[in-house]
Amino acid sequence: MDIKIIFLAFLVCGTLYLLARAEPVEDKRALLDFIDNINHVRKLNWDERTSVCYNWTGITCNHDNSGVIAVRLPSSGFQGSIPLNTLGRLSGLQILNLKSNGISGTFPSDLLKLGNLMSLYLQFNNLQGPLPSDFSVWKNLSVLDLSSNAFNGSVPLSLLNLTHLEVLNLSDNSLSGDIPDLNIPTLQVLDLSYNNLSGAVPQSLKRFPRSAFLGNNISPENSTSPAPPPRIPPKKHKSKLSESGILGIILGSCALGFVLIALLLVVSHRKKRKDKSTTEASPKKEKVVSEHQGNGGRLTFFEGCNLAFDLEDLLRASAEVLGKGTFGTTYKAALEDATTVAVKRLKEVIVGKKDFEQHMAIVGNIRHENVAPLRAYYYSKDEKLVVYDYYNQGSVSALLHAKRGENWTPLDWETRLKVAMGAARGMAHIHSQTGGKLAHGNIKASNIFINSQQYGCVCDVGLATLMNPITPPAIRATGYRAPEITDTRKATQASDVYSFGVFILELLTGKSPVYSSGGEEIIHLVRWVHSVVREEWTGEVFDVELLRYPNIEEEMVSMLQIGMSCVERMPEQRPKIEDVVKMLEEIRGVNTGNTPSGGTRSPGSTPSRLPEIGTSS
Numbered sequence: 253m254d255i256k257i258i259f260l261a262f263l264v265c266g267t268l269y270l271l272a273r274a275e276p277v278e279d280k281r282a283l284l285d286f287i288d289n290i291n292h293v294r295k296l297n298w299d300e301r302t303s304v305c306y307n308w309t310g311i312t313c314n315h316d317n318s319g320v321i322a323v324r325l326p327s328s329g330f331q332g333s334i335p336l337n338t339l340g341r342l343s344g345l346q347i348l349n350l351k352s353n354g355i356s357g358t359f360p361s362d363l364l365k366l367g368n369l370m371s372l373y374l375q376f377n378n379l380q381g382p383l384p385s386d387f388s389v390w391k392n393l394s395v396l397d398l399s400s401n402a403f404n405g406s407v408p409l410s411l412l413n414l415t416h417l418e419v420l421n422l423s424d425n426s427l428s429g430d431i432p433d434l435n436i437p438t439l440q441v442l443d444l445s446y447n448n449l450s451g452a453v454p455q456s457l458k459r460f461p462r463s464a465f466l467g468n469n470i471s472p473e474n475s476t477s478p479a480p481p482p483r484i485p486p487k488k489h490k491s492k493l494s495e496s497g498i499l500g501i502i503l504g505s506c507a508l509g510f511v512l513i514a515l516l517l518v519v520s521h522r523k524k525r526k527d528k529s530t531t532e533a534s535p536k537k538e539k540v541v542s543e544h545q546g547n548g549g550r551l552t553f554f555e556g557c558n559l560a561f562d563l564e565d566l567l568r569a570s571a572e573v574l575g576k577g578t579f580g581t582t583y584k585a586a587l588e589d590a591t592t593v594a595v596k597r598l599k600e601v602i603v604g605k606k607d608f609e610q611h612m613a614i615v616g617n618i619r620h621e622n623v624a625p626l627r628a629y630y631y632s633k634d635e636k637l638v639v640y641d642y643y644n645q646g647s648v649s650a651l652l653h654a655k656r657g658e659n660w661t662p663l664d665w666e667t668r669l670k671v672a673m674g675a676a677r678g679m680a681h682i683h684s685q686t687g688g689k690l691a692h693g694n695i696k697a698s699n700i701f702i703n704s705q706q707y708g709c710v711c712d713v714g715l716a717t718l719m720n721p722i723t724p725p726a727i728r729a730t731g732y733r734a735p736e737i738t739d740t741r742k743a744t745q746a747s748d749v750y751s752f753g754v755f756i757l758e759l760l761t762g763k764s765p766v767y768s769s770g771g772e773e774i775i776h777l778v779r780w781v782h783s784v785v786r787e788e789w790t791g792e793v794f795d796v797e798l799l800r801y802p803n804i805e806e807e808m809v810s811m812l813q814i815g816m817s818c819v820e821r822m823p824e825q826r827p828k829i830e831d832v833v834k835m836l837e838e839i840r841g842v843n844t845g846n847t848p849s850g851g852t853r854s855p856g857s858t859p860s861r862l863p864e865i866g867t868s869s
């Protein structure tokens with residue numbers, strides 16, 4: 253007995269000790285000292301009580317959580333100089349990314365203590381004065397990007413001590429004097445453009461393209477370098493990546509994604525070797541935004557966002573087209589630090605920057621488990637982007653209407669119920685915003701996703717008000733639009749309810765809102781359901797895939813009644829969305845998402861406002 257207790261005590265103490273040990277306390281202190289002593293616009297979730305390794309934005313620890321190895325805080329609105337004796341204490345730091353901030357002052361001497369540093373990104377800040385002259389501590393540095401600052405003085409010859417350097421970007425500063433003979437064999441990317449350098453390009457650097465020296469006072473004869481850079485890895489010609497794509501890969505390899513990227517390259521390399529004609533095999537990969545369009549711009553993040561990237565990362569990310577929708581193309585973008593986001597590139601935004609920002613501020617602060625959170629946005633003359641969480645299951649539309657082939661699993665009834673319930677709750681939350689006035693404006697199956705609890709989750713909130721009105725024929729074509737709506741910007745809560753009704757019918761029938769019956773005839777789902785129900789063939793409307801589940805007919809009929817009440821012709825006859833939520837909950841009794849199928853619904857619980865429907869056997 254006693255031994256047991258002692259053993260237990262040991263166990264508890266041991267566990268507590270391990271738990272306490274499970275994070276790098278000193279690194280955490282250093283980070284807190286850093287954040288407490290620098291102005292920052294974007295609020296960070298760096299709470300002393302949470303885990304620095306798991307819960308802090310932008311922080312990556314090593315595998316046993318004994319040290320911080322990466323700090324990635326681009327576009328975080330830092331202002332002023334980096335406080336002394338803070339970041340310099342992160343002795344295990346390998347990656348520091350503070351680009352696109354407003355950091356000023358001279359080169360942060362703290363960083364010259366970081367002996368393990370491999371990548372340093374400080375571009376797009378306001379740093380000035382000379383570059384450091386002693387680099388001997390950075391034995392392992394492979395990426396140094398100090399571009400787009402205001403550094404002056406000369407390019408130090410001591411850079412030669414960076415024997416592992418692969419990328420050196422000093423472009424867009426005010427560096428002057430001669431270009432030193434930087435004969436670093438490992439160097440693969442060099443950019444000294446747009447400074448005030450003079451003289452000739454040293455022999456050892458002639459292997460770099462002319463663009464590396466543009467915008468200086470270098471005599472043209474001496475700057476022309478006919479020889480292409482020999483050290484560019486062969487992958488360049490094999491894969492169809494742009495130069496910045498290669499840079500991305502080099503940078504990326506320094507991060508945790510190394511293995512994945514290497515694998516990717518190996519695979520693509522192999523593919524190419526196997527069959528040259530398969531080069532066209534991946535047409536879906538593209539860039540979210542073309543290079544020059546977003547230069548220097550900043551993403552605006554919303555509070556509570558646990559992401560750390562900037563526009564440059566988005567540009568660099570390889571993106572997969574997820575879909576082309578009413579308001580633009582949506583991409584899946586995989587970022588350097590292994591996060592994945594959905595980026596929507598908006599076309600035909602008709603409001604000005606101020607209105608856009610105001611609207612984003614409203615939408616961006618909506619937080620509800622059934623509303624896909626808007627994480628960030630970007631606005632410039634040429635480009636408008638919105639960034640959402642990525643849902644790996646795809647939209648309900650994709651799940652419902654994917655090609656019904658051999659690998660297709662139909663959505664089961666349980667999931668369809670939860671999807672409807674979640675989406676309705678999300679909409680109710682949206683409708684309660686801005687004094688109960690906000691409407692979504694574009695409810696449809698391709699804007700509804702499935703969250704981690706398998707409930708529906710509404711995306712694309714309120715974009716309709718920002719966009720060019722869709723012309724009437726297109727409205728008809730989508731099949732979700734309430735009959736009274738002719739201008740998408742004038743969407744109302746009642747028209748949202750109509751669209752939601754169409755969505756419910758879609759879930760029940762498995763049919764698209766507008767579809768062709770095989771012949772040339774176009775069928776509108778709402779009209780079709782009406783006609784079938786009128787003929788008292790209610791059983792015929794349901795998706796054949798649902799017939800396999802026993803004892804759900806009563807639930808399906810209840811849901812059909814709800815759907816039909818939502819698609820009433822007259823807006824004032826449609827229920828409010830919060831009533832729809834209640835009705836949906838009554839199908840199963842509140843919150844009983846887990847009860848097995850089979851009529852727990854109490855008799856007579858059908859709300860009286862519902863239309864009479866022919867049959868319900």
Ligand SMILES: *[C@@H]1O[C@H](CO)[C@@H](O)[C@H](O)[C@H]1NC(C)=O
Pocket residue numbers: 302303306307
């Ligand atoms: C911290 O991260 C862990 C693991 O990712 C998660 O389970 C936990 O909910 C997070 N805590 C907070 C307060 O965010």
Ligand SMILES: *[C@@H]1O[C@H](CO)[C@@H](O)[C@H](O)[C@H]1NC(C)=O
Pocket residue numbers: 367368369391392
């Ligand atoms: C440099 O990196 C190697 C592994 O790549 C590591 O073993 C070594 O300790 C690092 N050197 C310094 C000074 O950090």
Ligand SMILES: *[C@@H]1O[C@H](CO)[C@@H](O)[C@H](O)[C@H]1NC(C)=O
Pocket residue numbers: 375376399400421422423424441442443499
């Ligand atoms: C160097 O940085 C600038 C931005 O500061 C960027 O436009 C340029 O493409 C970079 N050079 C290379 C070779 O990547």
Ligand SMILES: *[C@@H]1O[C@H](CO)[C@@H](O)[C@H](O)[C@H]1NC(C)=O
Pocket residue numbers: 380381382404405406
């Ligand atoms: C660099 O700029 C600072 C002011 O920004 C100036 O005082 C200094 O003389 C400059 N140095 C050189 C070498 O131009």
Ligand SMILES: *[C@@H]1O[C@H](CO)[C@@H](O)[C@H](O)[C@H]1NC(C)=O
Pocket residue numbers: 388409410411412413
């Ligand atoms: C490289 O660093 C060593 C000290 O580690 C120093 O003596 C030497 O001068 C440096 N080389 C250059 C080119 O600055």
Ligand SMILES: *[C@@H]1O[C@H](CO)[C@@H](O)[C@H](O)[C@H]1NC(C)=O
Pocket residue numbers: 426428429448450
């Ligand atoms: C560029 O350098 C020259 C001397 O080489 C100097 O006269 C000129 O003022 C510098 N320009 C700038 C913008 O620093």
Ligand SMILES: *[C@@H]1O[C@H](CO)[C@@H](O)[C@H](O)[C@H]1NC(C)=O
Pocket residue numbers: 452471473474
């Ligand atoms: C080119 O550079 C060399 C030194 O590298 C110099 O002797 C020569 O005069 C330069 N040519 C011109 C046209 O400036």
